[in-house]
Amino acid sequence: MTESRPTIETVAARAGVGRGTASRVVNGSSQVSPAARAAVLKAIDELGYVPNRAARNLVTRRTDCVALVISEPGERLFTEPYFAGIVRGISSAMAQTNLQLWLSMVQSPAERDRAGHFLTREHVDGVMMLSQHADDPLPAKVRASGLPLVLCGRPLAGAEDIPFVDADNAIGARQAAQYLLDQGRSRLATVAGPQDMSAGVARLQGFRDVAGDALVEYGDFSEESGARAMAALLDRDPTLDAVFAASDPMAFGAMRVLKSAGRHIPTDVAVIGFDGSPAGRHTDPPLTSVFQPTEEMGREMTRLLLAQLTGNTPTETQVIVDTHLEHRGSA
Amino acid sequence: MTESRPTIETVAARAGVGRGTASRVVNGSSQVSPAARAAVLKAIDELGYVPNRAARNLVTRRTDCVALVISEPGERLFTEPYFAGIVRGISSAMAQTNLQLWLSMVQSPAERDRAGHFLTREHVDGVMMLSQHADDPLPAKVRASGLPLVLCGRPLAGAEDIPFVDADNAIGARQAAQYLLDQGRSRLATVAGPQDMSAGVARLQGFRDVAGDALVEYGDFSEESGARAMAALLDRDPTLDAVFAASDPMAFGAMRVLKSAGRHIPTDVAVIGFDGSPAGRHTDPPLTSVFQPTEEMGREMTRLLLAQLTGNTPTETQVIVDTHLEHRGSA
DNA sequence: GATGCTCTTGGGAGCGCTCCCAAATGGAGT
DNA sequence: ACTCCATTTGGGAGCGCTCCCAAGAGCATC
Numbered sequence: 004m005t006e007s008r009p010t011i012e013t014v015a016a017r018a019g020v021g022r023g024t025a026s027r028v029v030n031g032s033s034q035v036s037p038a039a040r041a042a043v044l045k046a047i048d049e050l051g052y053v054p055n056r057a058a059r060n061l062v063t064r065r066t067d068c069v070a071l072v073i074s075e076p077g078e079r080l081f082t083e084p085y086f087a088g089i090v091r092g093i094s095s096a097m098a099q100t101n102l103q104l105w106l107s108m109v110q111s112p113a114e115r116d117r118a119g120h121f122l123t124r125e126h127v128d129g130v131m132m133l134s135q136h137a138d139d140p141l142p143a144k145v146r147a148s149g150l151p152l153v154l155c156g157r158p159l160a161g162a163e164d165i166p167f168v169d170a171d172n173a174i175g176a177r178q179a180a181q182y183l184l185d186q187g188r189s190r191l192a193t194v195a196g197p198q199d200m201s202a203g204v205a206r207l208q209g210f211r212d213v214a215g216d217a218l219v220e221y222g223d224f225s226e227e228s229g230a231r232a233m234a235a236l237l238d239r240d241p242t243l244d245a246v247f248a249a250s251d252p253m254a255f256g257a258m259r260v261l262k263s264a265g266r267h268i269p270t271d272v273a274v275i276g277f278d279g280s281p282a283g284r285h286t287d288p289p290l291t292s293v294f295q296p297t298e299e300m301g302r303e304m305t306r307l308l309l310a311q312l313t314g315n316t317p318t319e320t321q322v323i324v325d326t327h328l329e330h331r332g333s334a
Numbered sequence: 335m336t337e338s339r340p341t342i343e344t345v346a347a348r349a350g351v352g353r354g355t356a357s358r359v360v361n362g363s364s365q366v367s368p369a370a371r372a373a374v375l376k377a378i379d380e381l382g383y384v385p386n387r388a389a390r391n392l393v394t395r396r397t398d399c400v401a402l403v404i405s406e407p408g409e410r411l412f413t414e415p416y417f418a419g420i421v422r423g424i425s426s427a428m429a430q431t432n433l434q435l436w437l438s439m440v441q442s443p444a445e446r447d448r449a450g451h452f453l454t455r456e457h458v459d460g461v462m463m464l465s466q467h468a469d470d471p472l473p474a475k476v477r478a479s480g481l482p483l484v485l486c487g488r489p490l491a492g493a494e495d496i497p498f499v500d501a502d503n504a505i506g507a508r509q510a511a512q513y514l515l516d517q518g519r520s521r522l523a524t525v526a527g528p529q530d531m532s533a534g535v536a537r538l539q540g541f542r543d544v545a546g547d548a549l550v551e552y553g554d555f556s557e558e559s560g561a562r563a564m565a566a567l568l569d570r571d572p573t574l575d576a577v578f579a580a581s582d583p584m585a586f587g588a589m590r591v592l593k594s595a596g597r598h599i600p601t602d603v604a605v606i607g608f609d610g611s612p613a614g615r616h617t618d619p620p621l622t623s624v625f626q627p628t629e630e631m632g633r634e635m636t637r638l639l640l641a642q643l644t645g646n647t648p649t650e651t652q653v654i655v656d657t658h659l660e661h662r663g664s665a
Numbered sequence: 666g667a668t669g670c671t672c673t674t675g676g677g678a679g680c681g682c683t684c685c686c687a688a689a690t691g692g693a694g695t
Numbered sequence: 696a697c698t699c700c701a702t703t704t705g706g707g708a709g710c711g712c713t714c715c716c717a718a719g720a721g722c723a724t725c
């Protein structure tokens with residue numbers, strides 16, 4: 004406020020070296036004599052020098068910022084363990100770097116436009132995106148601008164070349180279906196996810212691979228949609244004895260409807276969700292669910308992005324992480 | 335990449351005006367003739383000009399970034415509706431401004447040091463903090479540096495002058511206790527929150543105001559701690575007939591323990607939580623809880639910060655939002 | 666026609682940094 | 696003593712922008 008912060012020139016003067024040498028020390032160049040380095044470090048310490056980020060960015064043409072864009076309207080955002088885990092994973096991986104994470108939550112078309120406007124080299128070095136739908140123009144736009152990009156979830160048609168991290172949705176869904184069959188269930192149904200998201204498609208496909216053409220109703224991963232879909236399923240087949248929901252919140256909704264329809268879980272109807280969320284431990288009965296390692300996914304996303312940023316490794320373009328069935332009491 | 339982005343000089347040349355005039359248009363100054371403004375806007379549009387943020391920041395000495403710092407280790411982070419709601423509120427309020435939100439999750443002392451290093455005028459114009467504990471040195475440090483700061487949750491001793499937003503924790507807790515008494519419960523107990531956080535202190539105080547010196551065990555707001563505390567409470571008084579937990583996750587843990595100890599909820603023991611979280615709708619029975627409007631709190635935090643940033647209004651220093659008891663089935 | 670005013674304009678200066686070139690240094694080889 | 700090379704160093708240039716000053720333009724008044 005009153006006294007302005009020291010600049011690198013101040014540091015150089017105090018250390019008795021030139022600006023260039025001071026800069027080299029700050030940036031960890033090896034081309035500096037030990038004596039000069041020590042003097043500069045001492046000056047930095049004494050002055051409490053912090054490099055001016057704007058000035059550095061101006062000349063290096065980097066921002067040291069990456070954006071995390073979450074395109075999801077309404078309550079799903081962050082209430083679901085899916086988001087929470089990924090954000091935690093990203094954040095902890097990012098803490099190891101000198102990058103800053105900036106968070107952009109897109110809840111409406113207007114906000115999407117605004118976000119798109121900011122997703123340029125002027126503002127960020129790279130972008131990570133969560134929860135994109137098929138009709139979301141943002142990934143293609145970012146990709147076209149040449150900005151490094153990593154998605155969470157396999158991109159749908161038209162964007163297959165974008166690097167991404169995903170859980171093995173199909174296998175997870177297959178395991179769930181197989182388990183239900185192994186338990187002697189014969190009338191399977193599923194509350195599928197939205198078919199404009201690859202996770203929704205893959206989980207349904209995996210389920211069908213094993214369960215054949217079971218009854219299907221669609222939801223949007225939210226609890227309410229799960230309840231609605233479950234009601235419709237019961238309507239279509241009151242004798243169904245097993246349900247696979249493509250997300251835990253949908254499974255919660257389904258369980259609520261099943262119980263109020265007088266079905267006992269798991270005796271009358273077995274229920275399996277997808278996420279393996281902690282919240283599933285408090286339902287009655289606790290929800291058996293396909294676990295996906297969200298934190299690991301977040302870390303992997305960061306790793307893929309970093310690889311693109313440094314650009315020295317032949318970049319992997321996809322990472323698929325394992326899922327497994329977490330047995331609790333609902334199936 | 336190949337062709338460099340247009341600068342304001344390019345725009346000015348194309349519009350046939352000087353750099354100064356172009357800059358004035360970009361920054362919305364009124365001291366520009368309509369003709370010049372139109373020409374510049376046309377050039378901007380044709381060239382797809384986007385101002386270079388670093389260059390602007392360098393000279394204005396602002397960053398147009400504010401930090402959201404969340405100091406919370408482990409799983410609580412984001413899995414709780416508390417965080418989710420506040421972040422959503424902040425994000426939606428921020429979308430109305432030209433500020434960028436940058437997210438810093440502090441999960442260890444090392445990360446806190448790193449965060450503290452970045453929370454300077456060099457990097458951000460203001461700071462919002464969530465979930466601070468009494469021993470967290472960050473708020474005082476940021477405050478001392480003169481950076482605009484808003485906390486979520488009334489600060490504990492030594493930092494009362496920092497602007498904050500909080501729910502009316504004491505009143506909410508009182509309502510819960512009163513309701514339990516009104517139901518004819520006589521042997522009340524509480525799973526209190528951490529006493530190094532103001533929410534923990536205030537909720538316990540409010541509860542005691544009404545319930546007198548009921549049985550108290552402490553948790554850290556997490557589910558596991560709630561389960562542990564509940565076990566201890568049952569141990570101390572097997573005949574207790576009502577429990578107030580200072581957070582929903584602790585209430586979940588408490589319910590789990592109560593049920594496995596053979597207690598029926600709410601017949602044998604009534605349970606009330608604090609948060610009013612959606613997850614409380616899926617427990618068995620659904621959790622009665624003190625609702626706090628987290629999204630609104632996030633929006634209010636943003637408003638308080640903005641007021642400090644623009645500095646033209648005599649800044650409010652605190653906002654207390656209402657809580658109310660949300661009746662579901664556990665009490 | 667000269668004067669004074671307001672509104673608008675162009676462009677120099679400079680923000681703090683990194684990049685890079687050229688100069689200085691010092692040691693080894695002749 | 697001289698050359699040659701590698702290492703280290705200082706500082707000019709310039710990144711793209713805003714700030715601000717001085718000058719120009721336009722108009723009314725004397």
